[in-house]
Amino acid sequence: MEFERPDGRVVLVAMPEFSAWVAASDAIERCSIGDSFYLALFTGQRQTDRLAMRDESEVEGRHAFRQSKTGELVDIKEAPQLTARLNAARSRAKSIKLRLQLEAVPREFVIDEDAGQAYDENAYRHWVTTTRTLAAFGFVERDTPTAAINRALRLAEQLAAALPTLFKPFPVDDDEDKALRVRMIDSRSRALADWMNAQAVRDGNGDARAWRLQPCPSLYFINGAGELDRKHDQDLRDTCVMLLDRGGCDLLTICDITGHSYKSAQTIVKHYRARNPGRADAGIDRLVLQVRKEGMAG
Numbered sequence: 001m002e003f004e005r006p007d008g009r010v011v012l013v014a015m016p017e018f019s020a021w022v023a024a025s026d027a028i029e030r031c032s033i034g035d036s037f038y039l040a041l042f043t044g045q046r047q048t049d050r051l052a053m054r055d056e057s058e059v060e061g062r063h064a065f066r067q068s069k070t071g072e073l074v075d076i077k078e079a080p081q082l083t084a085r086l087n088a089a090r091s092r093a094k095s096i097k098l099r100l101q102l103e104a105v106p107r108e109f110v111i112d113e114d115a116g117q118a119y120d121e122n123a124y125r126h127w128v129t130t131t132r133t134l135a136a137f138g139f140v141e142r143d144t145p146t147a148a149i150n151r152a153l154r155l156a157e158q159l160a161a162a163l164p165t166l167f168k169p170f171p172v173d174d175d176e177d178k179a180l181r182v183r184m185i186d187s188r189s190r191a192l193a194d195w196m197n198a199q200a201v202r203d204g205n206g207d208a209r210a211w212r213l214q215p216c217p218s219l220y221f222i223n224g225a226g227e228l229d230r231k232h233d234q235d236l237r238d239t240c241v242m243l244l245d246r247g248g249c250d251l252l253t254i255c256d257i258t259g260h261s262y263k264s265a266q267t268i269v270k271h272y273r274a275r276n277p278g279r280a281d282a283g284i285d286r287l288v289l290q291v292r293k294e295g296m297a298g
C-alpha cells in the first residue's frame with residue numbers, strides 16, 4: 001500500500017533571527033552554540049556532522065570535513081565570516097583547555113564549555129532551546145545571565161499556559177473552508193505577536209535602552225497547522241540552501257556544498273522561491289520586456 005507523504009518541514013531563519021540567536025548564545029557565554037550556527041549557515045551541514053566537525057583541509061582558506069551520513073569528504077571555500085568565527089572559536093578552545101587543565105585542545109570546532117569536548121547531543125539540544133528562548137524574549141539590561149535565562153523560561157511557560165485562551169476565538173478545523181482556515185491561522189499569529197510584544201513593553205518599560213538584547217519574538221511562530229512552533233537548529237540547513245539559491249547558485253552547486261540530495265534541495269527551493277519579493281519583481285520586469293517583444297505596446 002502507498003500513502004501520500006506530507007512535505008517535510010521547510011522553515012527559513014531570517015538574518016535578524018540568526019543574529020539575535022547567536023547574540024543570545026554569546027551573551028550567556030555559550031559561544032559554542034553560535035559557532036555551530038555559523039557552521040550551519042555557511043556549510044549547510046546536519047547537526048550531527050557539525051558537532052563532530054574537524055577541519056581536514058591542508059589548504060589555507062578552504063574548509064574540508066567528512067559527512068557522517070555519506071562518509072564523503074566535502075572540500076569547500078571558507079567564507080570570511082565563518083573564518084572569523086572559527087578563529088575566535090579556536091582562541092576560546094585554548095582558554096577552555098587552560099581552565100579545565102586539559103592535556104590538549106579539542107580538535108572539534110564546537111566545544112561544550114562545561115566539558116571541554118565535543119557536545120553530547122542532549123546537552124547541545126538543551127542549550128539550543130535555552131538560547132532560542134532567551135533570544136525570543138530578550139535580555140533585560142539589569143539582569144544577570146542566570147536571571148535573564150530564568151525570566152525567558154518563565155515567560156515561555158506562561159505563554160504555553162495562555163495559548164488555549166489566546167487561540168480559542170480562532171478555531172482551526174482541517175475540514176473548513178481553506179480561506180477561512182488561513183484567516184484563523186493569521187489571527188493566531190497576530191494574537192501570539194501581541195502577547196509577546198506586551199511582555200516586552202512591560203519588562204522594558206517601553207524604553208529600548210532597558211535591553212541588553214532586544215526580544216526577537218519571530219523565533220516563535222504559528223505553523224501551517226495553526227500550532228505554536230519555533231525556529232530550530234536544523235532549519236539553518238534549509239536557510240543555507242535558500243541563501244545559496246538567492247545568490248544565484250544552481251541546484252547542483254547547492255548540493256555540492258550542503259550534501260543535500262537533488263530532490264530535497266529542490267523541495268526547499270520550491271517552497272520558498274515564490275516568497276522572495278526581489279526575485280518576483282525581477283521576474284515581472286522580464287515579463288514586461290517579453291510581452292513588449294511579442295508586440296504589446298505600453
